[in-house]
Amino acid sequence: MDATHEVSREPGGFAGESGADKIQERLQKRHQARAEDAERRKEAKESMSVAEEKGEYFSTSFNTERASIEELLSSCSGADRAVVTPRLEEATAKTLQLQKFLNDSMLFLTQYELRRAQAALQKLQSSIVEIREEAQPRKKFTFRARTKATDKVSDAPSPEADTPADSGGNKVDGAAESVQCRFSDLDNVCLTKTAEEIQKRDVLLTHLSNCKVRLFGSPSTLHLKHIDSCEILCGPVSSSVFIDHCTNSTLAMPCQQLRTHNTTDTKVYLHVTSRAIIEDCHGVSFAPFSWSYPTLEEDFDLSGLDRDRNNWSQVDDFNWLAAGTHSPNWTVIPEADRKTTWDP
């Protein structure tokens, strides 16, 4: 430090000359002021940075806390259930606290420290879960989770990918059979549902091929899944129509929203009051809804759809987000090729 350097030279300085003396004095004063200033600044800086916001403080307190939780957990192994439960609770609470501490400290930690702390916490959490399962095998949620897991295993060998999900829903489906209208697993038949059957229910059509389907009335929603070479005409749907895995078919329906997935080579005669979307589709073509039946007007009223608003030609393709260029996955059916007569 040059301040001390200058000061040490001062006593033996040029005492003879009063001018030089003064300069010396002035210089010394300035040095002193500067040194004090530096000291002040240093103090100020120290008071600004809080001890809690240092990586070192974090890692030591994190590790002590972690060690105490680990100790708590290890004391659980082999202990009585009555003893384990409160200990586990304490450990859980402490872990949560530790997580919060980590979250609070996120700002000043390095990525590496953060990741290590996260990993440590994860380990703690999983060992808590392990011990909890060991200690309380009879708890409701554990039991349920296990039965579900075995269910899935027994379902797994079924050849079709969709089956596990479907059979998982069977139980709830059964209960709701009365409120749901459906046709499934049919080939080459004509199917009809009347307004009385449909009235405001969900309609589900699955695994149909070469069928002609007429749905008179106003469903709440319409689901079409795994449809091949069918002609499906439906009355006004008050909310959305869902189409999934449909090929080589002709569909007609008024609805509020149309959501089309995994569909190829299908013509849709559509009345949609908000928007139609397609996703993972190609060769889908659209035209305005043109089917009619005697009570269509009443069903339109029942569905609450706006007859004057039809956005059939505004289709959003989720696989084609480029603005300006038209999606290659869908087209408008040229007027000359549109079907105008539906029933012989």
Place this chain on the structure above:
Amino acid sequence: MGLLTILKKMKQKEREMRLLMLGLDNAGKTTILKKFNGEDVSTISPTLGFNIKTLEHRGFKLNIWDVGGQKSLRSYWRNYFESTDGLVWVVDSADRLRLEDCRQELSSLLQEERLAGATLLVFANKQDLPGALSKEAIREAMALDGIKSHHWCIIGCSAVTGENLLAGVDWLLDDIAARIFTTD
């Protein structure tokens, strides 16, 4: 005073929360958002992208993010995880076919590190439909009781009628507030 304390105080003063609304397509996320904000819900289109609404409720400023649920958009969900205080998971209670899908998507969300601190509200939506599953059935189908990593709550609601939307959001606010705003 440390920087962190200052930040916390600022957040506390603004009483601001960030809520992220996710769920499968056609669950009713946008309808919930619009209904909550008092807008018309009859002209809603499937969400291509996302909607954000900032609104005031009970003295809190809520930033609600509603991100589209189509399959092709789900990979973008992660872009919205940062600094989320509350996660609202919306389930179409009438869509039995995709409940398993729904459960899987939720459970993979809950493993996300960046959502680790968030409170989870599950809306069992469309309770007004005759074919809707009850809140209890959804709770079981989604294996909610197995969730130990987050505070959670399931509420049956109808976005179309507005039933129970407030109750759900109020629970969420209370839970988040207890966590991030220290009472003076």
